[in-house]
Amino acid sequence: MRILLVEDDIPLAQGLKHSLHREGYALDWVQFGQLAIDTVNSGDVDLVILDLGLPDMDGLSVLRKLKSLNKLLPVLILTARDGVENKVAGLDLGADDYLAKPFDIAELLARIRVLARRINTHQSSIISIMDVELDVKANLVKFQQQDVEFSRREYMIVKALMESAGRIQSKNQLENSLYEWGEEVSSNTIEVHIHNIRKKLPKEFIKTVRGVGYIVRKS
Known part of the structure; x- marks a missing residue:
C-alpha cells in the first residue's frame, strides 16, 4: 500500500x-x-x-x-x-x-x-492465474496449492503484476510501488527482484516486454 x-x-x-x-x-x-x-x-x-x-x-x-x-x-x-x-x-x-x-x-x-x-473488500480477495493464487487479504501466494515464500518487495511486485494482469507494468511503476520518494534505488533492482521471483513461479509467468516493462497474462 x-x-x-x-x-x-x-x-x-x-x-x-x-x-x-x-x-x-x-x-x-x-x-x-x-x-x-x-x-x-x-x-x-x-x-x-x-x-x-x-x-x-x-x-x-x-x-x-x-x-x-x-x-x-x-x-x-x-x-x-x-x-x-x-x-x-x-x-x-x-x-x-x-x-x-x-x-x-x-x-x-x-x-x-x-x-x-x-x-x-472492493475487489476479489483471490486472484488466480496459471496455478498461481494470490490472496490479497492474507498477503499469501500459492503455486499449485503450495505456499510460496517471498520477501516483502518480491510479494509487492507479484501483487502489482497480478492485480494488473493483461496490462504492462513499467519498471518505473514497479519502483513507485516499492520505494518512497527520494529513496535511492539501484538501476537493476527491479530486474533482480523479477529474477528471484521467476525462480519460484511457473516458467513464462512473468513476461518481459523489451524496453517497456513486465506483464502477467490473464491466461
Whole structure:
C-alpha cells in the first residue's frame, strides 16, 4: 500500500515516515495542500493521511478537492483540531476516519489496517492465474496449492503484476510501488527482484516486454 502523508510538522512527519516504513508501507510526504492534490491527481496513491492545519490552504478544502478527484480514496484526518465541529465537517466531506493529536502510533497503525481491509473488500480477495493464487487479504501466494515464500518487495511486485494482469507494468511503476520518494534505488533492482521471483513461479509467468516493462497474462 502506498500512503501519502500531508503534514507540515517536520519532526512528526519524519517520525511517522520511519514508523510506517518499518511496518512495510511505502510513504510519500508533502507539506502543502496543493502538492497533495497534484500527487493524488497523478493516480499513484492508495490512502491519504491529511493534517487540517496546512500552510498554504485549509485541510478541509484539500479534502474536498481530493474527494472530487477520487471519491473512493480513503482519507484519514490527523489534526490538532479536536473540536466536534471539525470532526463532523471532515466526515461530512467524505473523510473515512479522524484521529486527534497527540495520538499513539499503535492506534494510527490499527486505523490504517482497518482502512486497508476496507480497500480490499472492493475487489476479489483471490486472484488466480496459471496455478498461481494470490490472496490479497492474507498477503499469501500459492503455486499449485503450495505456499510460496517471498520477501516483502518480491510479494509487492507479484501483487502489482497480478492485480494488473493483461496490462504492462513499467519498471518505473514497479519502483513507485516499492520505494518512497527520494529513496535511492539501484538501476537493476527491479530486474533482480523479477529474477528471484521467476525462480519460484511457473516458467513464462512473468513476461518481459523489451524496453517497456513486465506483464502477467490473464491466461
